[in-house]
Amino acid sequence: MKIKVGIIGSGRMGERHADAYSHLSDVELVGFADVIDERSELLAKKFMKKTFSVKEMLEDESINAIDVCTPNPLHAQNAIASLKAGKHVLVEKPMATNLDDCDKMIQQAEKSKLILMVGHTYRFYPSSLKTKEIIDSGEIGPIKLVLEYGIDPGQIPGKGKTPDWALKKEMGGGVFFDAIHAVDKIRFWLNSEVSSVFVPIMDKIDDSSSAEQMGLATLMFSCGAVATLMPVAPSWGIRDTGCKMIGKKGALYVTYGEEVKVGKKEWKHYAFDHQTKNATYAHNLQGFINEFSEFFDSIKNKRKPSVTGEEGKKNLRVVLAMYESFEKRKIIDL
Numbered sequence: 001m002k003i004k005v006g007i008i009g010s011g012r013m014g015e016r017h018a019d020a021y022s023h024l025s026d027v028e029l030v031g032f033a034d035v036i037d038e039r040s041e042l043l044a045k046k047f048m049k050k051t052f053s054v055k056e057m058l059e060d061e062s063i064n065a066i067d068v069c070t071p072n073p074l075h076a077q078n079a080i081a082s083l084k085a086g087k088h089v090l091v092e093k094p095m096a097t098n099l100d101d102c103d104k105m106i107q108q109a110e111k112s113k114l115i116l117m118v119g120h121t122y123r124f125y126p127s128s129l130k131t132k133e134i135i136d137s138g139e140i141g142p143i144k145l146v147l148e149y150g151i152d153p154g155q156i157p158g159k160g161k162t163p164d165w166a167l168k169k170e171m172g173g174g175v176f177f178d179a180i181h182a183v184d185k186i187r188f189w190l191n192s193e194v195s196s197v198f199v200p201i202m203d204k205i206d207d208s209s210s211a212e213q214m215g216l217a218t219l220m221f222s223c224g225a226v227a228t229l230m231p232v233a234p235s236w237g238i239r240d241t242g243c244k245m246i247g248k249k250g251a252l253y254v255t256y257g258e259e260v261k262v263g264k265k266e267w268k269h270y271a272f273d274h275q276t277k278n279a280t281y282a283h284n285l286q287g288f289i290n291e292f293s294e295f296f297d298s299i300k301n302k303r304k305p306s307v308t309g310e311e312g313k314k315n316l317r318v319v320l321a322m323y324e325s326f327e328k329r330k331i332i333d334l
Helices: 012-021 037-047 054-059 072-084 099-112 126-137 180-190 279-300 309-328
Strands: 003-008 027-033 050-052 065-068 088-092 116-119 143-151 194-203 214-221 226-232 240-247 251-255 259-263 267-271
Touching (some): 003 279, 012 027, 012 037, 027 037, 027 054, 054 072, 072 088, 072 099, 088 279, 116 279, 180 214, 180 240, 194 309
Parallel strands (some): 065 088
Antiparallel strands (some): 143 240, 194 214, 240 251, 251 259
């Protein structure tokens, strides 16, 4: 029996998610809901699915799960409404824009006895899973230093495909909210929690956004590792994204999508060939496929997913601490 899923939010992420669902044989995407009818109609036509209002989608008893792909401030209300309607929920990151909403989502999932999973897709990328495998094996020893840099892919200030809402501070836009990807995957790789954060710089590049477009953050982990995050967007046409890690027995370098390199006495190179001219997009797509497979497997086997609401809340707590650190100009302990 196929699990039937509906998508709330028919923007860029809704479209990417729908593309990934088409690669899963045991899942049926039923349709789309959006407050802007034209958006849901456009995706429904592209993927040959139905359109719904949110109310209609939640009242449809044939739908087992809801995928929330709305702007950040709308994640909590749509997730909670879906859980109350008896639907399992996959919600895009960040799961909410404040910790109180995280708690409400977690509590509703427990009350409804349903699955709540947060879409931290970066930990499901093939390169990310390989990185986790290498670190867990002990091949490069305990990790001491991490440099994570995300220089947005080739955007010029004021141009690009960034959704309008993501440029607004009050909507949970800004590069540090997006850096929650890095927070989650580094926590995942190191199997360790962030103990304190310090942000010396957070700034805008131009006036196209009311949210920050660049910054630098230092994260101290309970395992003794220190990570530096450098998110930048837009980037004046330069793209450079990746993560470098130094362990006591070796080093590791992982790009945004295509490869993992391990440095010891000899280099090891793991490349991910997707047989496509756009390997980054293919890698991104495989990450979604892996993520969704985890979500639906947790539904079928009635188990907790690997990225629970509690995990999503931990990531958001770190991000909010980054903003607090910059505002107060001091280290914030967690």
